[in-house]
Amino acid sequence: DAKTTQPPSMDCAEGRAANLPCNHSTISGNEYVYWYRQIHSQGPQYIIHGLKNNETNEMASLIITEDRKSSTLILPHATLRDTAVYYCIVRANSNYQLIWGAGTKLIIKP
Amino acid sequence: NAGVTQTPKFRILKIGQSMTLQCAQDMNHNYMYWYRQDPGMGLKLIYYSVGAGITDKGEVPNGYNVSRSTTEDFPLRLELAAPSQTSVYFCASRPPGASTDTQYFGPGTRLTVL
Numbered sequence: 001d002a003k004t005t006q007p008p009s010m011d012c013a014e015g016r017a018a019n020l021p022c023n024h025s026t027i028s029g030n031e032y033v034y035w036y037r038q039i040h041s042q043g044p045q046y047i048i049h050g051l052k053n054n055e056t057n058e059m060a061s062l063i064i065t066e067d068r069k070s071s072t073l074i075l076p077h078a079t080l081r082d083t084a085v086y087y088c089i090v091r092a093n094s095n096y097q098l099i100w101g102a103g104t105k106l107i108i109k110p
Numbered sequence: 111n112a113g114v115t116q117t118p119k120f121r122i123l124k125i126g127q128s129m130t131l132q133c134a135q136d137m138n139h140n141y142m143y144w145y146r147q148d149p150g151m152g153l154k155l156i157y158y159s160v161g162a163g164i165t166d167k168g169e170v171p172n173g174y175n176v177s178r179s180t181t182e183d184f185p186l187r188l189e190l191a192a193p194s195q196t197s198v199y200f201c202a203s204r205p206p207g208a209s210t211d212t213q214y215f216g217p218g219t220r221l222t223v224l
Contacts (some may be wrong), residue, residue: 034211041217043114043200044153087152091211098211100145100152 002086003027009105020104024103025069032091033064034098036075039086045098047073060082072083111136114216121220123191131186131219133201141204142184143168143213144176146197151195153200159184191223 003021012018024033035047048055048062055062055082061074075082087103117132135142140161145153145168155168159178173195177189184203188195198220204212 010133032211036213041218043202043217044213045215046212049211050223096176098155100154102152 003090003099004101006086006088006104008099009056009107010104011109012075012078014034014080014108014110016077018082018108020073020075020086020088020106021070022072023070025091026088027068032033033068034091035060035062035064035072036087036089037082038059038087038103039081039084047086069100078106080108080110082106083108113137114201114203114214116199116216118219119217120220122219122224123188124224125191125193127191128187128189129191129221131188131199131201131221134182134186135184135203135214136180136182136200137203137214138181139203139214140181140206141213142178143202144174144184144186144201145202146170146195147200147218148197149222156162156186156199165211188221193223195221196223197221 031048032051034049036044040042048060050062064071084104085105089098091098130203144156147153154170157176159165162178162181165176178184187224198218200218201216204213211223
């Protein structure tokens with residue numbers, strides 16, 4: 001069973017910031033939050049991950065609430081190429097246990 | 111680096127046939143994974159491997175087998191194909207080190223069983 005809850009779909013205007021929420025209320029202390037995305041018909045692509053602190057890389061920013069029960073992925077200046085399904089995943093430090101939910105389908109509109 | 115490669119890209123099987131999905135990576139990653147993805151759903155783990163000679167079951171292993179004789183290759187075998195195995199199959203790899211789980215995915219194999 002998926003351990004995260006995401007809205008099934010969202011729209012965002014091109015050039016604006018896209019904010020994708022994720023609830024993970026049962027997250028435990030050693031579980032990381034990962035974000036991947038999947039552009040239509042392609043393999044998933046890693047975006048970013050975090051444990052407690054906010055994180056930023058060249059693709060996105062990850063904001064994790066202080067109680068760690070939710071997080072937000074921010075794409076600062078969305079482009080049409082950011083249209084994809086975005087997956088929020090929580091994982092303990094183990095070999096394989098990535099539990100994938102249905103994700104959020106993000107549509108960037110011109 | 112070619113990254114993670116998968117062959118074939120598409121395949122149609124008849125019920126009861128068998129086939130092997132090929133996966134290779136040239137990044138010297140020790141962890142490798144096989145997932146399946148049904149329409150509109152997230153990925154489900156079939157099998158994984160932490161290194162050559164070591165494999166283990168994931169969430170949905172029934173009907174599949176794997177082997178890992180080399181670091182580079184991780185083939186997935188379907189015996190007696192069934193319509194329920196119609197899906198898109200993704201192979202992934204991950205570099206050594208347990209502190210992160212940044213997986214690199216192949217382009218997928220779209221399998222139809224009729």
